[in-house]
Amino acid sequence: MPDRVSVVQSSHNVTKTRGKEHVLVPLVAVVIVIALTVVVVLMRLYRISDFPPGIINDEGANGVDALQVLQGHHNVFFAEKASGREALAIYATALATHFLGPSLLAFHLPPALASAGAVFAVFWLGLLLFDRDEQSGQLRPWRGLTVAGVAAGLMAASIGQTFLARGGFRANFLPLILALSLALLWRSWGHNGGRKTSWWGLGLAGACAGLLLYTYIPARFAPFLYLLFGLSFLIPFGAVAKARVKADWHKAAAFVAAAGLVAAPILIYFILHPEDFFFRSREISLSLDSHRTQLGAFLNNVVEYLLIFGARGDRNWEYNFAGKPLLNTWEALFFWAGVAISLWRWRKRPAYRLLLLWLGVMLLPAMLAFNRGQGPNSLRIIGAAPAAYLLVGVGIWETARLLRGRISLNNATAAAAAVGVLVTGFILVQGVIAYRTYFYEWVGTPQYYAAADAEIAEAAQVLNKQPSDAKSVFLIPYHLSNGHYGFDYLYQGDAPAHVIHSTMTHLPQRIESILEANEEVSSVRVVDWNNELGWIGGGEEYTVALLEKYGTYLGSEQHEYFQIHTFSDITLDSSWTFYESLGPPSVDYDGGISLLGIALGKGNTQLSTQQQINLGPERTFWIAKQWQTAPGLDKEYAVSLRLHDSEGGGVYQRDIVLLNPNYSRTSNWTPEQPVETLYHMEIPPDLKPGEYELRLVVYDYESLKPTVELGVWEPEEVIANLQVSESH
Structure with missing residues (x-):
């Protein structure tokens, strides 16, 4: 009997617990x-x-x-x-x-x-x-x-x-x-x-x-x-x-x-x-x-x-x-x-x-x-x-x-x-x-602003509010990419707007082709990023320099992340370049490629390659080269730009694959047709002030084997002497 009571009591407790659970x-x-x-x-x-x-x-x-x-x-x-x-x-x-x-x-x-x-x-x-x-x-x-x-x-x-x-x-x-x-x-x-x-x-x-x-x-x-x-x-x-x-x-x-x-x-x-x-x-x-x-x-x-x-x-x-x-x-x-x-x-x-x-x-x-x-x-x-x-x-x-x-x-x-x-x-x-x-x-x-590409969104929102028409063109130089999908989604203005890689190899030709695509260009407005936006990488000064050279500066507007410079009277009668003429050296390499000449400069000013170049505290410059390939070339070449100190030691190096304006590598270039390349060099801020040689090496991109100058049989060519000053 007690067992039966215990079972009944236990069953009652389980039922009571389940009833509470049903609510709780x-x-x-x-x-x-x-x-x-x-x-x-x-x-x-x-x-x-x-x-x-x-x-x-x-x-x-x-x-x-x-x-x-x-x-x-x-x-x-x-x-x-x-x-x-x-x-x-x-x-x-x-x-x-x-x-x-x-x-x-x-x-x-x-x-x-x-x-x-x-x-x-x-x-x-x-x-x-x-x-x-x-x-x-x-x-x-x-x-x-x-x-x-x-x-x-x-x-x-x-x-x-x-x-x-x-x-x-x-x-x-x-x-x-x-x-x-x-x-x-x-x-x-x-x-x-x-x-x-x-x-x-x-x-x-x-x-x-x-x-x-x-x-x-x-x-x-x-x-x-x-x-x-x-x-x-x-x-x-x-x-x-x-x-x-x-x-x-x-x-x-x-x-x-x-x-x-x-x-x-x-x-x-x-x-x-x-x-x-x-x-x-x-x-x-x-x-x-x-x-x-x-x-x-x-x-x-x-x-x-x-x-x-x-x-x-x-x-x-x-x-x-x-x-x-x-x-x-x-x-x-x-x-x-x-x-x-x-x-x-x-x-x-x-x-x-x-x-x-x-x-x-x-x-x-x-x-x-x-x-x-x-x-x-x-x-x-x-x-x-x-x-x-x-x-x-x-x-x-x-x-x-x-x-x-x-x-x-x-x-x-x-x-x-x-x-x-x-x-x-x-x-x-x-x-x-x-x-x-x-x-x-x-x-x-x-990092928060850089990760979100905040500056590009701000540019789109500001440009949306700018008075513009189809005869105006906005250029947004951007070191991180050539084009930006986020900008293309957000920008809804009437004027054509283009995000362009600020240090691309063929920047003058790219800008010229953008402007020529418009039947008539009344003004070009260029975004110039503030210097404190270090994650963007800079380079927009090259676009500004080209517009100063081939247009008339009208004025600027200051915004949170950038300035907008306006140019008019744009000249499209001749091909756009940073330089007026190419200088030595010209080099014939044993691998079927030739360097026809080079030019160096800062902004819209060309500098002589025969004299020592004082970079100043900005430590940036551009270098243009003209190339030509021989018939039957089947190799893809790259160049290595190297800084050597007064004792001959290498202190800085930048390697770049050679591309023509269509982004084709040297094996696909039209033989004996000149191809121009433009590189923007920025000397590291931690490099000690002093005198340096800028040397050029051309090498096979696949095998990494350098090609050498005919008759000299050396891979390195000195193309400039630089005086590097204290950085900012």
């Missing part, structure tokens, strides 16, 4: 969602129209293509700009631009919203994966809330994810769509916890899976995740596996059919244009690593990307703050604990198995790509980040259970208080730290 679990979930919303709004959306203050050049291609979409030009893959772009982010930007106009807000809002949505998608997925026992199907709501809340909180407050979200990267759509697809697939498959199969849910899960191919290149690995996860249920293959295939093949077919239907347009495009599918992959192939074999480069990447979990991170200021790892030290400890527990429970816990497969498959694209000296690339692993955060949540939950002697929280009120307070507090504390890092330690630094 949704309440705690709402509190966690509110905390997530606060952090997401602050880190992803707060003043998104102002921070960051510009558009990164490569990402600006999305904006330019979005403008084309609004003009009726539609594609499933935009191949022309920046190594090719998937369509989803472009159409989202087009939608925002339609309502908000070309602006920083319209450009940055869609990726930021996608990143914000990914936080809540990961929270939902975490609840689905961990709110029930995998074997019995019994509810485990506190486990689900803990794992999901920790994972979503880490993602919301991640400084690296904040950089990517606010940076306008199309990659932000990948974690959102992938998390939604997995959540819908898990929820709709049926059986777990008595859930019935949802065919609509399976169709939506498949549609999201197909949509992944329109997000970002690493999403092309996602099909392997679905395949491997499905096959993992068939190990070991036997009678049980066969029965499972027989029972569930129609669900898999529905999922695959929906995915294939959505992905069909881009798959057909890549079948018809395979070069577009492989183009970017070739650009970042491991074979580009000149210091290692491909296997060595891959193994080096494996180490780099494993160290991102707690040791060191991406050093690219566009993607991350101060090289911070994806997870800090204590987060990494729980992450590795989660990995270990998931490996231990691999066979019996599908949720743990999914996280490990997700992490491994979505890290692989980054590990197979060549990193150019910036350490691990956080953008390329954005698809793996949610799995990493969920594994941290798993590690925290399992560690807490272990420390409590595996005693569960039977008191619903105590469980609610523990999970609600700890998880919510964790999210808010992480949010405060991230907010302080971004808005107080990052915003306003030189």
Whole structure:
């Protein structure tokens, strides 16, 4: 009798506990969602129209293509700009631009919203994966809330994810769509916890899976995740596996059919244009690593990307703050604990198995790509980040259970208080730290403005307000690139505007061709950057010098980042050059190329190569050369400009591949036709004052073997004597 009373009492307590949980679990979930919303709004959306203050050049291609979409030009893959772009982010930007106009807000809002949505998608997925026992199907709501809340909180407050979200990267759509697809697939498959199969849910899960191919290149690995996860249920293959295939093949077919239907347009495009599918992959192939074999480069990447979990991170200021790892030290400890527990429970816990497969498959694209000296690339692993955060949540939950002697929280009120307070507090504390890092330690630094190309956005906004017409031309000299997609998206003025590389080899010809393309030019307005913008690199003085030489200076306007100089009466009757005539030396080389003459100068003043040149504190000058190749030349040549001190020691060197105005290398030049090249030299500020020789070496770009002067048989030619003064 006492045993029966005990059983009844125990049953009553369980029922009472479940009744309380029925009320408390949704309440705690709402509190966690509110905390997530606060952090997401602050880190992803707060003043998104102002921070960051510009558009990164490569990402600006999305904006330019979005403008084309609004003009009726539609594609499933935009191949022309920046190594090719998937369509989803472009159409989202087009939608925002339609309502908000070309602006920083319209450009940055869609990726930021996608990143914000990914936080809540990961929270939902975490609840689905961990709110029930995998074997019995019994509810485990506190486990689900803990794992999901920790994972979503880490993602919301991640400084690296904040950089990517606010940076306008199309990659932000990948974690959102992938998390939604997995959540819908898990929820709709049926059986777990008595859930019935949802065919609509399976169709939506498949549609999201197909949509992944329109997000970002690493999403092309996602099909392997679905395949491997499905096959993992068939190990070991036997009678049980066969029965499972027989029972569930129609669900898999529905999922695959929906995915294939959505992905069909881009798959057909890549079948018809395979070069577009492989183009970017070739650009970042491991074979580009000149210091290692491909296997060595891959193994080096494996180490780099494993160290991102707690040791060191991406050093690219566009993607991350101060090289911070994806997870800090204590987060990494729980992450590795989660990995270990998931490996231990691999066979019996599908949720743990999914996280490990997700992490491994979505890290692989980054590990197979060549990193150019910036350490691990956080953008390329954005698809793996949610799995990493969920594994941290798993590690925290399992560690807490272990420390409590595996005693569960039977008191619903105590469980609610523990999970609600700890998880919510964790999210808010992480949010405060991230907010302080971004808005107080990052915003306003030189790296902040440089990473966002803020000066280009400011130029576009200022020029939009300038009175202009089709007969005026704006020139924006820019040392970092020839053209800028962010500027092209933001600038909406009537006058043609061109971002030109300020120190390009053929600057005079480039400017002349721009002006000749206009039927009539009434004025040319040149942006001249302020000297304190050191990250731009300078060189705009060469454009100003050319306009002073071939036009009439009218005046200047001062703005925050730059001045605008106006010129009129532009002369286009003769070819533009910095020099009036070429002087010695002229050199015939044994490799089938000849130097016909050189000219040196500063600004619009040509200097004599026969006299010592005093550079002054600016330490900059230009050097023009005229070349000619012999018939049958099949080599690609480069030049090396070298400074030697009075004792003959080399102190500075600049190497440049020889290109004609069409950017063709010497093997493709027209034989016996003169080709001019122009180089802008800037002597390092730390070089000691004194007398130096400037020497020229011409060499085979492939073999690095120098060619020598006929009759002299020496590779080096002295072309100028320089007097270097103290720098500013």
